[in-house]
Structure formats: C-alpha cells, structure tokens
Amino acid sequence: MFRVASSVILTLILIMVLLTGVTELPQFGLADAPPHNEVMEKYNSESVEDTGSYNVVSAIVLDYRGFDTLIEATVLFCAAIIIIVSLKKPEGESDEELNT
Amino acid sequence: MKSLILKEVNRFTVILIYMFGIYIILHGHLSPGGGFAGGTIISAGLILYHMVYPERSNRVLSDDTVMKAICGALLVYGSIKSYHILHGILVTGHHAKEMAPYSIAGGGTLLILNTCVGIIVAGTFFSVTKLFLKGDQ
Numbered sequence: 184m185f186r187v188a189s190s191v192i193l194t195l196i197l198i199m200v201l202l203t204g205v206t207e208l209p210q211f212g213l214a215d216a217p218p219h220n221e222v223m224e225k226y227n228s229e230s231v232e233d234t235g236s237y238n239v240v241s242a243i244v245l246d247y248r249g250f251d252t253l254i255e256a257t258v259l260f261c262a263a264i265i266i267i268v269s270l271k272k273p274e275g276e277s278d279e280e281l282n283t
Numbered sequence: 284m285k286s287l288i289l290k291e292v293n294r295f296t297v298i299l300i301y302m303f304g305i306y307i308i309l310h311g312h313l314s315p316g317g318g319f320a321g322g323t324i325i326s327a328g329l330i331l332y333h334m335v336y337p338e339r340s341n342r343v344l345s346d347d348t349v350m351k352a353i354c355g356a357l358l359v360y361g362s363i364k365s366y367h368i369l370h371g372i373l374v375t376g377h378h379a380k381e382m383a384p385y386s387i388a389g390g391g392t393l394l395i396l397n398t399c400v401g402i403i404v405a406g407t408f409f410s411v412t413k414l415f416l417k418g419d420q
Contacts (some may be wrong), residue, residue: 236312236393237385244317245396249364251394256403260357263407267346270414 291337300328303341304401311397318400323402328409333413346413349406356402363392363399 207217226243236242244252308321333340387394 234312235391236394238312238314238317239319240315241312241397245312245393245400247397250368252400253361253364256348256357256360256400259407260353263353263410264294266414267413268351270347 290335292330296326297332300417302327304328304405306356308397308401309394312393313385313387318397319404321397322401322404323408326405328348328410329405329409333409334416342407346410349410352408353403353410356399356406360396360399360403363396 226239227248230239230242230247231237234242234246236246304321304323304325307316307324308318311317311321320327329340329344333344
C-alpha cells in the first residue's frame with residue numbers, strides 16, 4: 184500500500200514539474216522567441232569559413248556541437264553494451280543450462 | 284535464408300549498399316548526409332548479409348571484431364574532439380579548405396570524425412540486430 188501511494192505521489196510530482204516546464208515555453212511561431220537569435224544567422228553565414236564544411240548540418244553536429252555528438256555516440260555505445268550484456272548467451276550454453 | 288534467388292541477388296546488391304553508405308559518410312561535409320545516415324545504411328547492408336550468409340558473416344565479423352571496431356572509433360573520435368576542445372579550436376578544416384576547396388580533403392578532420400561516427404552507428408545497429416536475430420532462431 185505504501186509503495187503504491189508513494190509511486191502515485193512521485194508520478195504526480197513529476198507530471199507537475201514537466202507541465203510547469205511546458206507552460207513556460209514561448210508561443211509557437213512567435214518572432215522574438217529565444218531560438219530566433221543571432222546564432223542561427225552565424226551558423227548560416229559563417230559556417231563555411233569557420234569549419235570548412237559546406238554542409239551546415241554537418242558543421243553544427245561535428246564542429247560547433249561536437250561534444251554533444253560525442254556523448255550521443257557514447258549513449259548509443261552504452262545501449263549496445265547493455266543489450267549485449269543482458270541478452271548474450273555464453274558460448275556452448277543452452278537455455279536449459281542457464282535456467283537450472 | 285535458403286532462397287537461391289535471394290542469395291545470388293544479394294551478392295551484387297550488398298556491394299552497392301556498402302558503396303552508397305561509404306559515399307554518404309565520405310561526403311558528409313559536402314552534401315546532405317553524414318556519419319549517422321551513412322552508418323545506418325551500412326548497417327542495413329551488414330544485416331542483409333548476415334541474414335543471407337549467417338556463417339560467413341559470423342566468421343568475418345564476429346562480436347569481438349565489431350566491439351573492437353566500435354571502441355576504437357569511439358576512442359579516436361573522443362581524442363580528436365578533446366584535442367580540439369582543450370585547444371579552444373572551433374576550426375577543424377579551416378586550413379585544409381584553402382588547399383582543396385570542395386573536395387573530400389577540404390573538411391580536414393571532419394572526414395575522420397564522420398567515419399568514426401559511421402563505424403559506431405553501423406556496429407551498434409549490426410550487433411544489436413544480430414543478437415535479436417539469434418534469439419529468434
């Protein structure tokens with residue numbers, strides 16, 4: 184009973200926090216929203232001189248935000264490791280041996 | 284897979300799929316695409332090859348080999364990026380561009396970074412799918 188009640192309360196608190204975050208979002212399509220700042224201009228006009236990449240997406244992903252991509256690849260790597268650790272059977276062992 | 288048609292056709296299509304993936308990875312800084320897109324295409328080719336020729340695929344690309352490739356690519360990517368960040372360099376291909384504009388070498392280290400990301404993505408998808416296929420049989 185206590186576990187159920189505590190999990191319900193925890194979930195409600197989480198929902199409240201997330202919904203508070205949603206209400207803080209700027210209105211859709213607003214001209215002076217925070218994403219529409221000088222960063223976009225800089226990426227569009229100066230990325231070729233800055234990085235030597237003619238693909239702006241590649242310039243942002245690998246150069247301006249390169250550290251982000253490193254962590255992204257690490258997350259992918261961790262997912263692979265966890266799946267292999269949890270699913271891989273040892274060589275020469277069958278299901279019956281593992282279950283006994 | 285026992286189908287003869289699939290086996291014979293696959294011999295040619297797999298090479299084309301690999302070539303397309305490698306092209307997308309190598310031209311990641313010149314045209315749309317990059318490491319993630321190219322790596323996904325290469326992993327699709329690897330999975331197709333594994334489904335048609337399981338024995339040969341297991342012999343050439345064992346779990347150990349794939350894992351070593353992923354770890355090596357991650358290490359190379361991390362060391363190159365850390366070098367750039369520690370030196371405060373935003374620029375990776377600034378000087379290379381002046382020597383060879385609009386070419387593969389024009390991106391400087393972007394080429395290596397894209398290749399590393401491609402290896403990581405392809406290896407991860409391939410090894411995960413291989414595990415799921417193994418459980419299916």
